[in-house]
Amino acid sequence: MKLEDKLSTVVKEMKPSGIRKFFDVAKQIEDVISLGVGEPDFDTPWHIREAGIYSVEQGHTHYTENAGLPALRQQICEYYKERYQLDYAPDSDCLVTIGGSEAIDNCFRALLNPGDEVIVATPCFVSYEPTVHLTGGVVKYLQLRSEDAFKVTPEALEACITDKSKLLMINFPGNPTGGTMSEEDYAKLVPIIKKHELIVISDEIYSELIYEGKHTSLAHFDEIKDQVLIINGFSKAFAMTGWRLGYLLGPSTIIKAVTKIHQYAIMSAPTVSQYAAIEALKNGQKNVDAMRLAYKARRNLIVDGFNKMGLPTHLPKGAFYIFPDIRPTGLSSDEFCERLIKEQRVACVPGSAFGEAGAGFIRVSYASSLEEIKEALTRISQFVEQFNVKPSNT
Amino acid sequence: MIDLELLMLLSANAKYEPADLAVILQTDLQDVEKRIAALEEKKIICGYHTIINWDKTSEEQVTSIIYCDAIPERDHGYDNIAKKIYNYPEVESMYLTSGKSDFIIMIHGQTMKEVASFVATKLACIEGITSTSTLFVLQTYKTSGVIMKDETTTSERLLVTP
Ligand SMILES: Cc1ncc(COP(=O)(O)O)c(C=O)c1O
Numbered sequence: 001m002k003l004e005d006k007l008s009t010v011v012k013e014m015k016p017s018g019i020r021k022f023f024d025v026a027k028q029i030e031d032v033i034s035l036g037v038g039e040p041d042f043d044t045p046w047h048i049r050e051a052g053i054y055s056v057e058q059g060h061t062h063y064t065e066n067a068g069l070p071a072l073r074q075q076i077c078e079y080y081k082e083r084y085q086l087d088y089a090p091d092s093d094c095l096v097t098i099g100g101s102e103a104i105d106n107c108f109r110a111l112l113n114p115g116d117e118v119i120v121a122t123p124c125f126v127s128y129e130p131t132v133h134l135t136g137g138v139v140k141y142l143q144l145r146s147e148d149a150f151k152v153t154p155e156a157l158e159a160c161i162t163d164k165s166k167l168l169m170i171n172f173p174g175n176p177t178g179g180t181m182s183e184e185d186y187a188k189l190v191p192i193i194k195k196h197e198l199i200v201i202s203d204e205i206y207s208e209l210i211y212e213g214k215h216t217s218l219a220h221f222d223e224i225k226d227q228v229l230i231i232n233g234f235s236k237a238f239a240m241t242g243w244r245l246g247y248l249l250g251p252s253t254i255i256k257a258v259t260k261i262h263q264y265a266i267m268s269a270p271t272v273s274q275y276a277a278i279e280a281l282k283n284g285q286k287n288v289d290a291m292r293l294a295y296k297a298r299r300n301l302i303v304d305g306f307n308k309m310g311l312p313t314h315l316p317k318g319a320f321y322i323f324p325d326i327r328p329t330g331l332s333s334d335e336f337c338e339r340l341i342k343e344q345r346v347a348c349v350p351g352s353a354f355g356e357a358g359a360g361f362i363r364v365s366y367a368s369s370l371e372e373i374k375e376a377l378t379r380i381s382q383f384v385e386q387f388n389v390k391p392s393n394t
Numbered sequence: 395m396i397d398l399e400l401l402m403l404l405s406a407n408a409k410y411e412p413a414d415l416a417v418i419l420q421t422d423l424q425d426v427e428k429r430i431a432a433l434e435e436k437k438i439i440c441g442y443h444t445i446i447n448w449d450k451t452s453e454e455q456v457t458s459i460i461y462c463d464a465i466p467e468r469d470h471g472y473d474n475i476a477k478k479i480y481n482y483p484e485v486e487s488m489y490l491t492s493g494k495s496d497f498i499i500m501i502h503g504q505t506m507k508e509v510a511s512f513v514a515t516k517l518a519c520i521e522g523i524t525s526t527s528t529l530f531v532l533q534t535y536k537t538s539g540v541i542m543k544d545e546t547t548t549s550e551r552l553l554v555t556p
Contacts, residue, residue: 019554019555022554041551374414
């Protein structure tokens with residue numbers, strides 16, 4: 001018997017992750033500076049960690065309600081009201097999940113029938129496509145372009161719509177591009193979303209990491225608020241990736257359906273993390289503000305560095321990634337990253353790992369100290385020198 | 395606002411190069427240099443120090459914290475008497491505080507004897523000082539926001555993640 005034959009067809013057809021492949025290369029090389037990391041370099045602020053420890057000491061070691069601790073849902077809704085002026089009811093419109101990751105997966109499972117189409121703005125976070133495929137859904141790619149500062153334009157959205165379109169999956173501020181959408185940008189999409197009755201899944205996990213302007217959401221438009229599901233979490237804003245905690249906000253009918261899956265598949269999110277998260281929301285804003293300031297300094301330094309090398313790089317307004325255009329070197333993004341790590345020991349991720357639309361670009365994370373970024377820039381520019389690219393001044 | 399950001403960056407690391415600071419603050423080198431000069435001129439930036447863990451050097455160093463009470467003077471309050479204390483180079487930091495004691499003074503010396511002698515023959519003799527209480531530091535855990543312990547903090551982050 002070949003165990004291989006026992007695997008489901010969807011899983012067999014699932015592409016190996018481009019990130020995983022790169023991780024294996026990076027692991028074998030010593031003294032690597034990694035700008036390939038999709039998580040904060042900061043440790044979780046101490047008062048939040050302490051709240052987690054205290055909760056364990058107090059014996060909070062049991063399951064919580066399926067949807068999450070009522071006190072946490074209350075805090076989440078208050079936080080969304082105060083920070084983003086959006087009203088959600090803790091009892092019916094909020095589900096606490098195992099990271100944004102679970103929320104993404106469960107939304108697709110709750111909403112998709114085989115054959116239903118999901119418009120996914122790409123290049124994008126790696127989990128969207130495979131989790132759609134697991135449900136039998138079909139992905140339609142909406143290509144984000146550097147010329148548009150990686151925004152969704154109404155024309156591009158319109159072009160993806162068919163009579164099978166059901167969901168629109170977006171992520172602003174975005175991984176891997178750092179792109180953001182303003183209220184005006186979103187306003188142009190609203191009539192299309194309304195007309196075609198699309199449900200929007202808005203992954204807002206980087207909402208606290210905005211360096212110019214303020215975060216907005218499609219949920220701000222009253223006429224479609226009931227069509228929008230917001231995914232957010234604690235990983236990026238509060239540097240809590242390892243706690244595995246996120247949440248979903250949206251209309252009660254859909255939240256109820258997603259909670260149904262959650263209650264069977266997950267039961268409840270980790271209790272210790274939920275207690276820590278209450279502390280994060282209550283008293284963590286000053287930490288978030290300090291980290292944001294640090295990321296902004298790094299962003300400015302790294303964008304300048306890449307443009308000086310002649311690799312055109314758009315100044316992203318959010319998240320902690322830049323997405324330089326490496327086509328002037330004549331290399332593919334895979335070749336670029338593989339040679340860069342072998343020749344100069346700097347790890348970045350090929351843009352193509354985030355979908356075909358990312359080909360010709362690389363994702364560079366600036367969740368690293370200024371000192372590391374400076375050293376990495378020196379190494380990368382030594383690498384790029386051999387290709388005789390002309391300095392750009394985008 | 396730029397000045398404030400500049401101060402925060404320099405207080406985290408005084409060694410940042412002005413050229414990098416210019417890029418970080420989205421301004422030009424000249425502007426940064428001008429701002430730093432002005433901040434120095436106004437004594438907002440008062441100096442650039444290095445944080446040293448003396449315990450790891452062969453240099454003997456003792457630090458002591460001295461609680462000190464004084465009688466304030468009419469018109470001058472504590473200021474004149476404070477000046478007589480902080481003018482001694484041995485005094486590393488000095489604060490006027492609320493609560494149990496009037497001043498808290500930090501002193502560095504090479505030996506305990508040296509510090510004791512300073513307290514007995516200099517500090518306690520200043521007119522207006524009514525009492526001192528000297529605490530010797532046994533170990534420095536953290537100073538100026540930096541933890542002194544050698545916890546090798548190898549990052550646990552994976553090299554490449556989504
Ligand atoms: C765009 C995006 N969404 C979701 C996630 C998942 O985050 P978590 O599951 O840690 O909340 C990530 C993490 O890298 C991300 O970049």
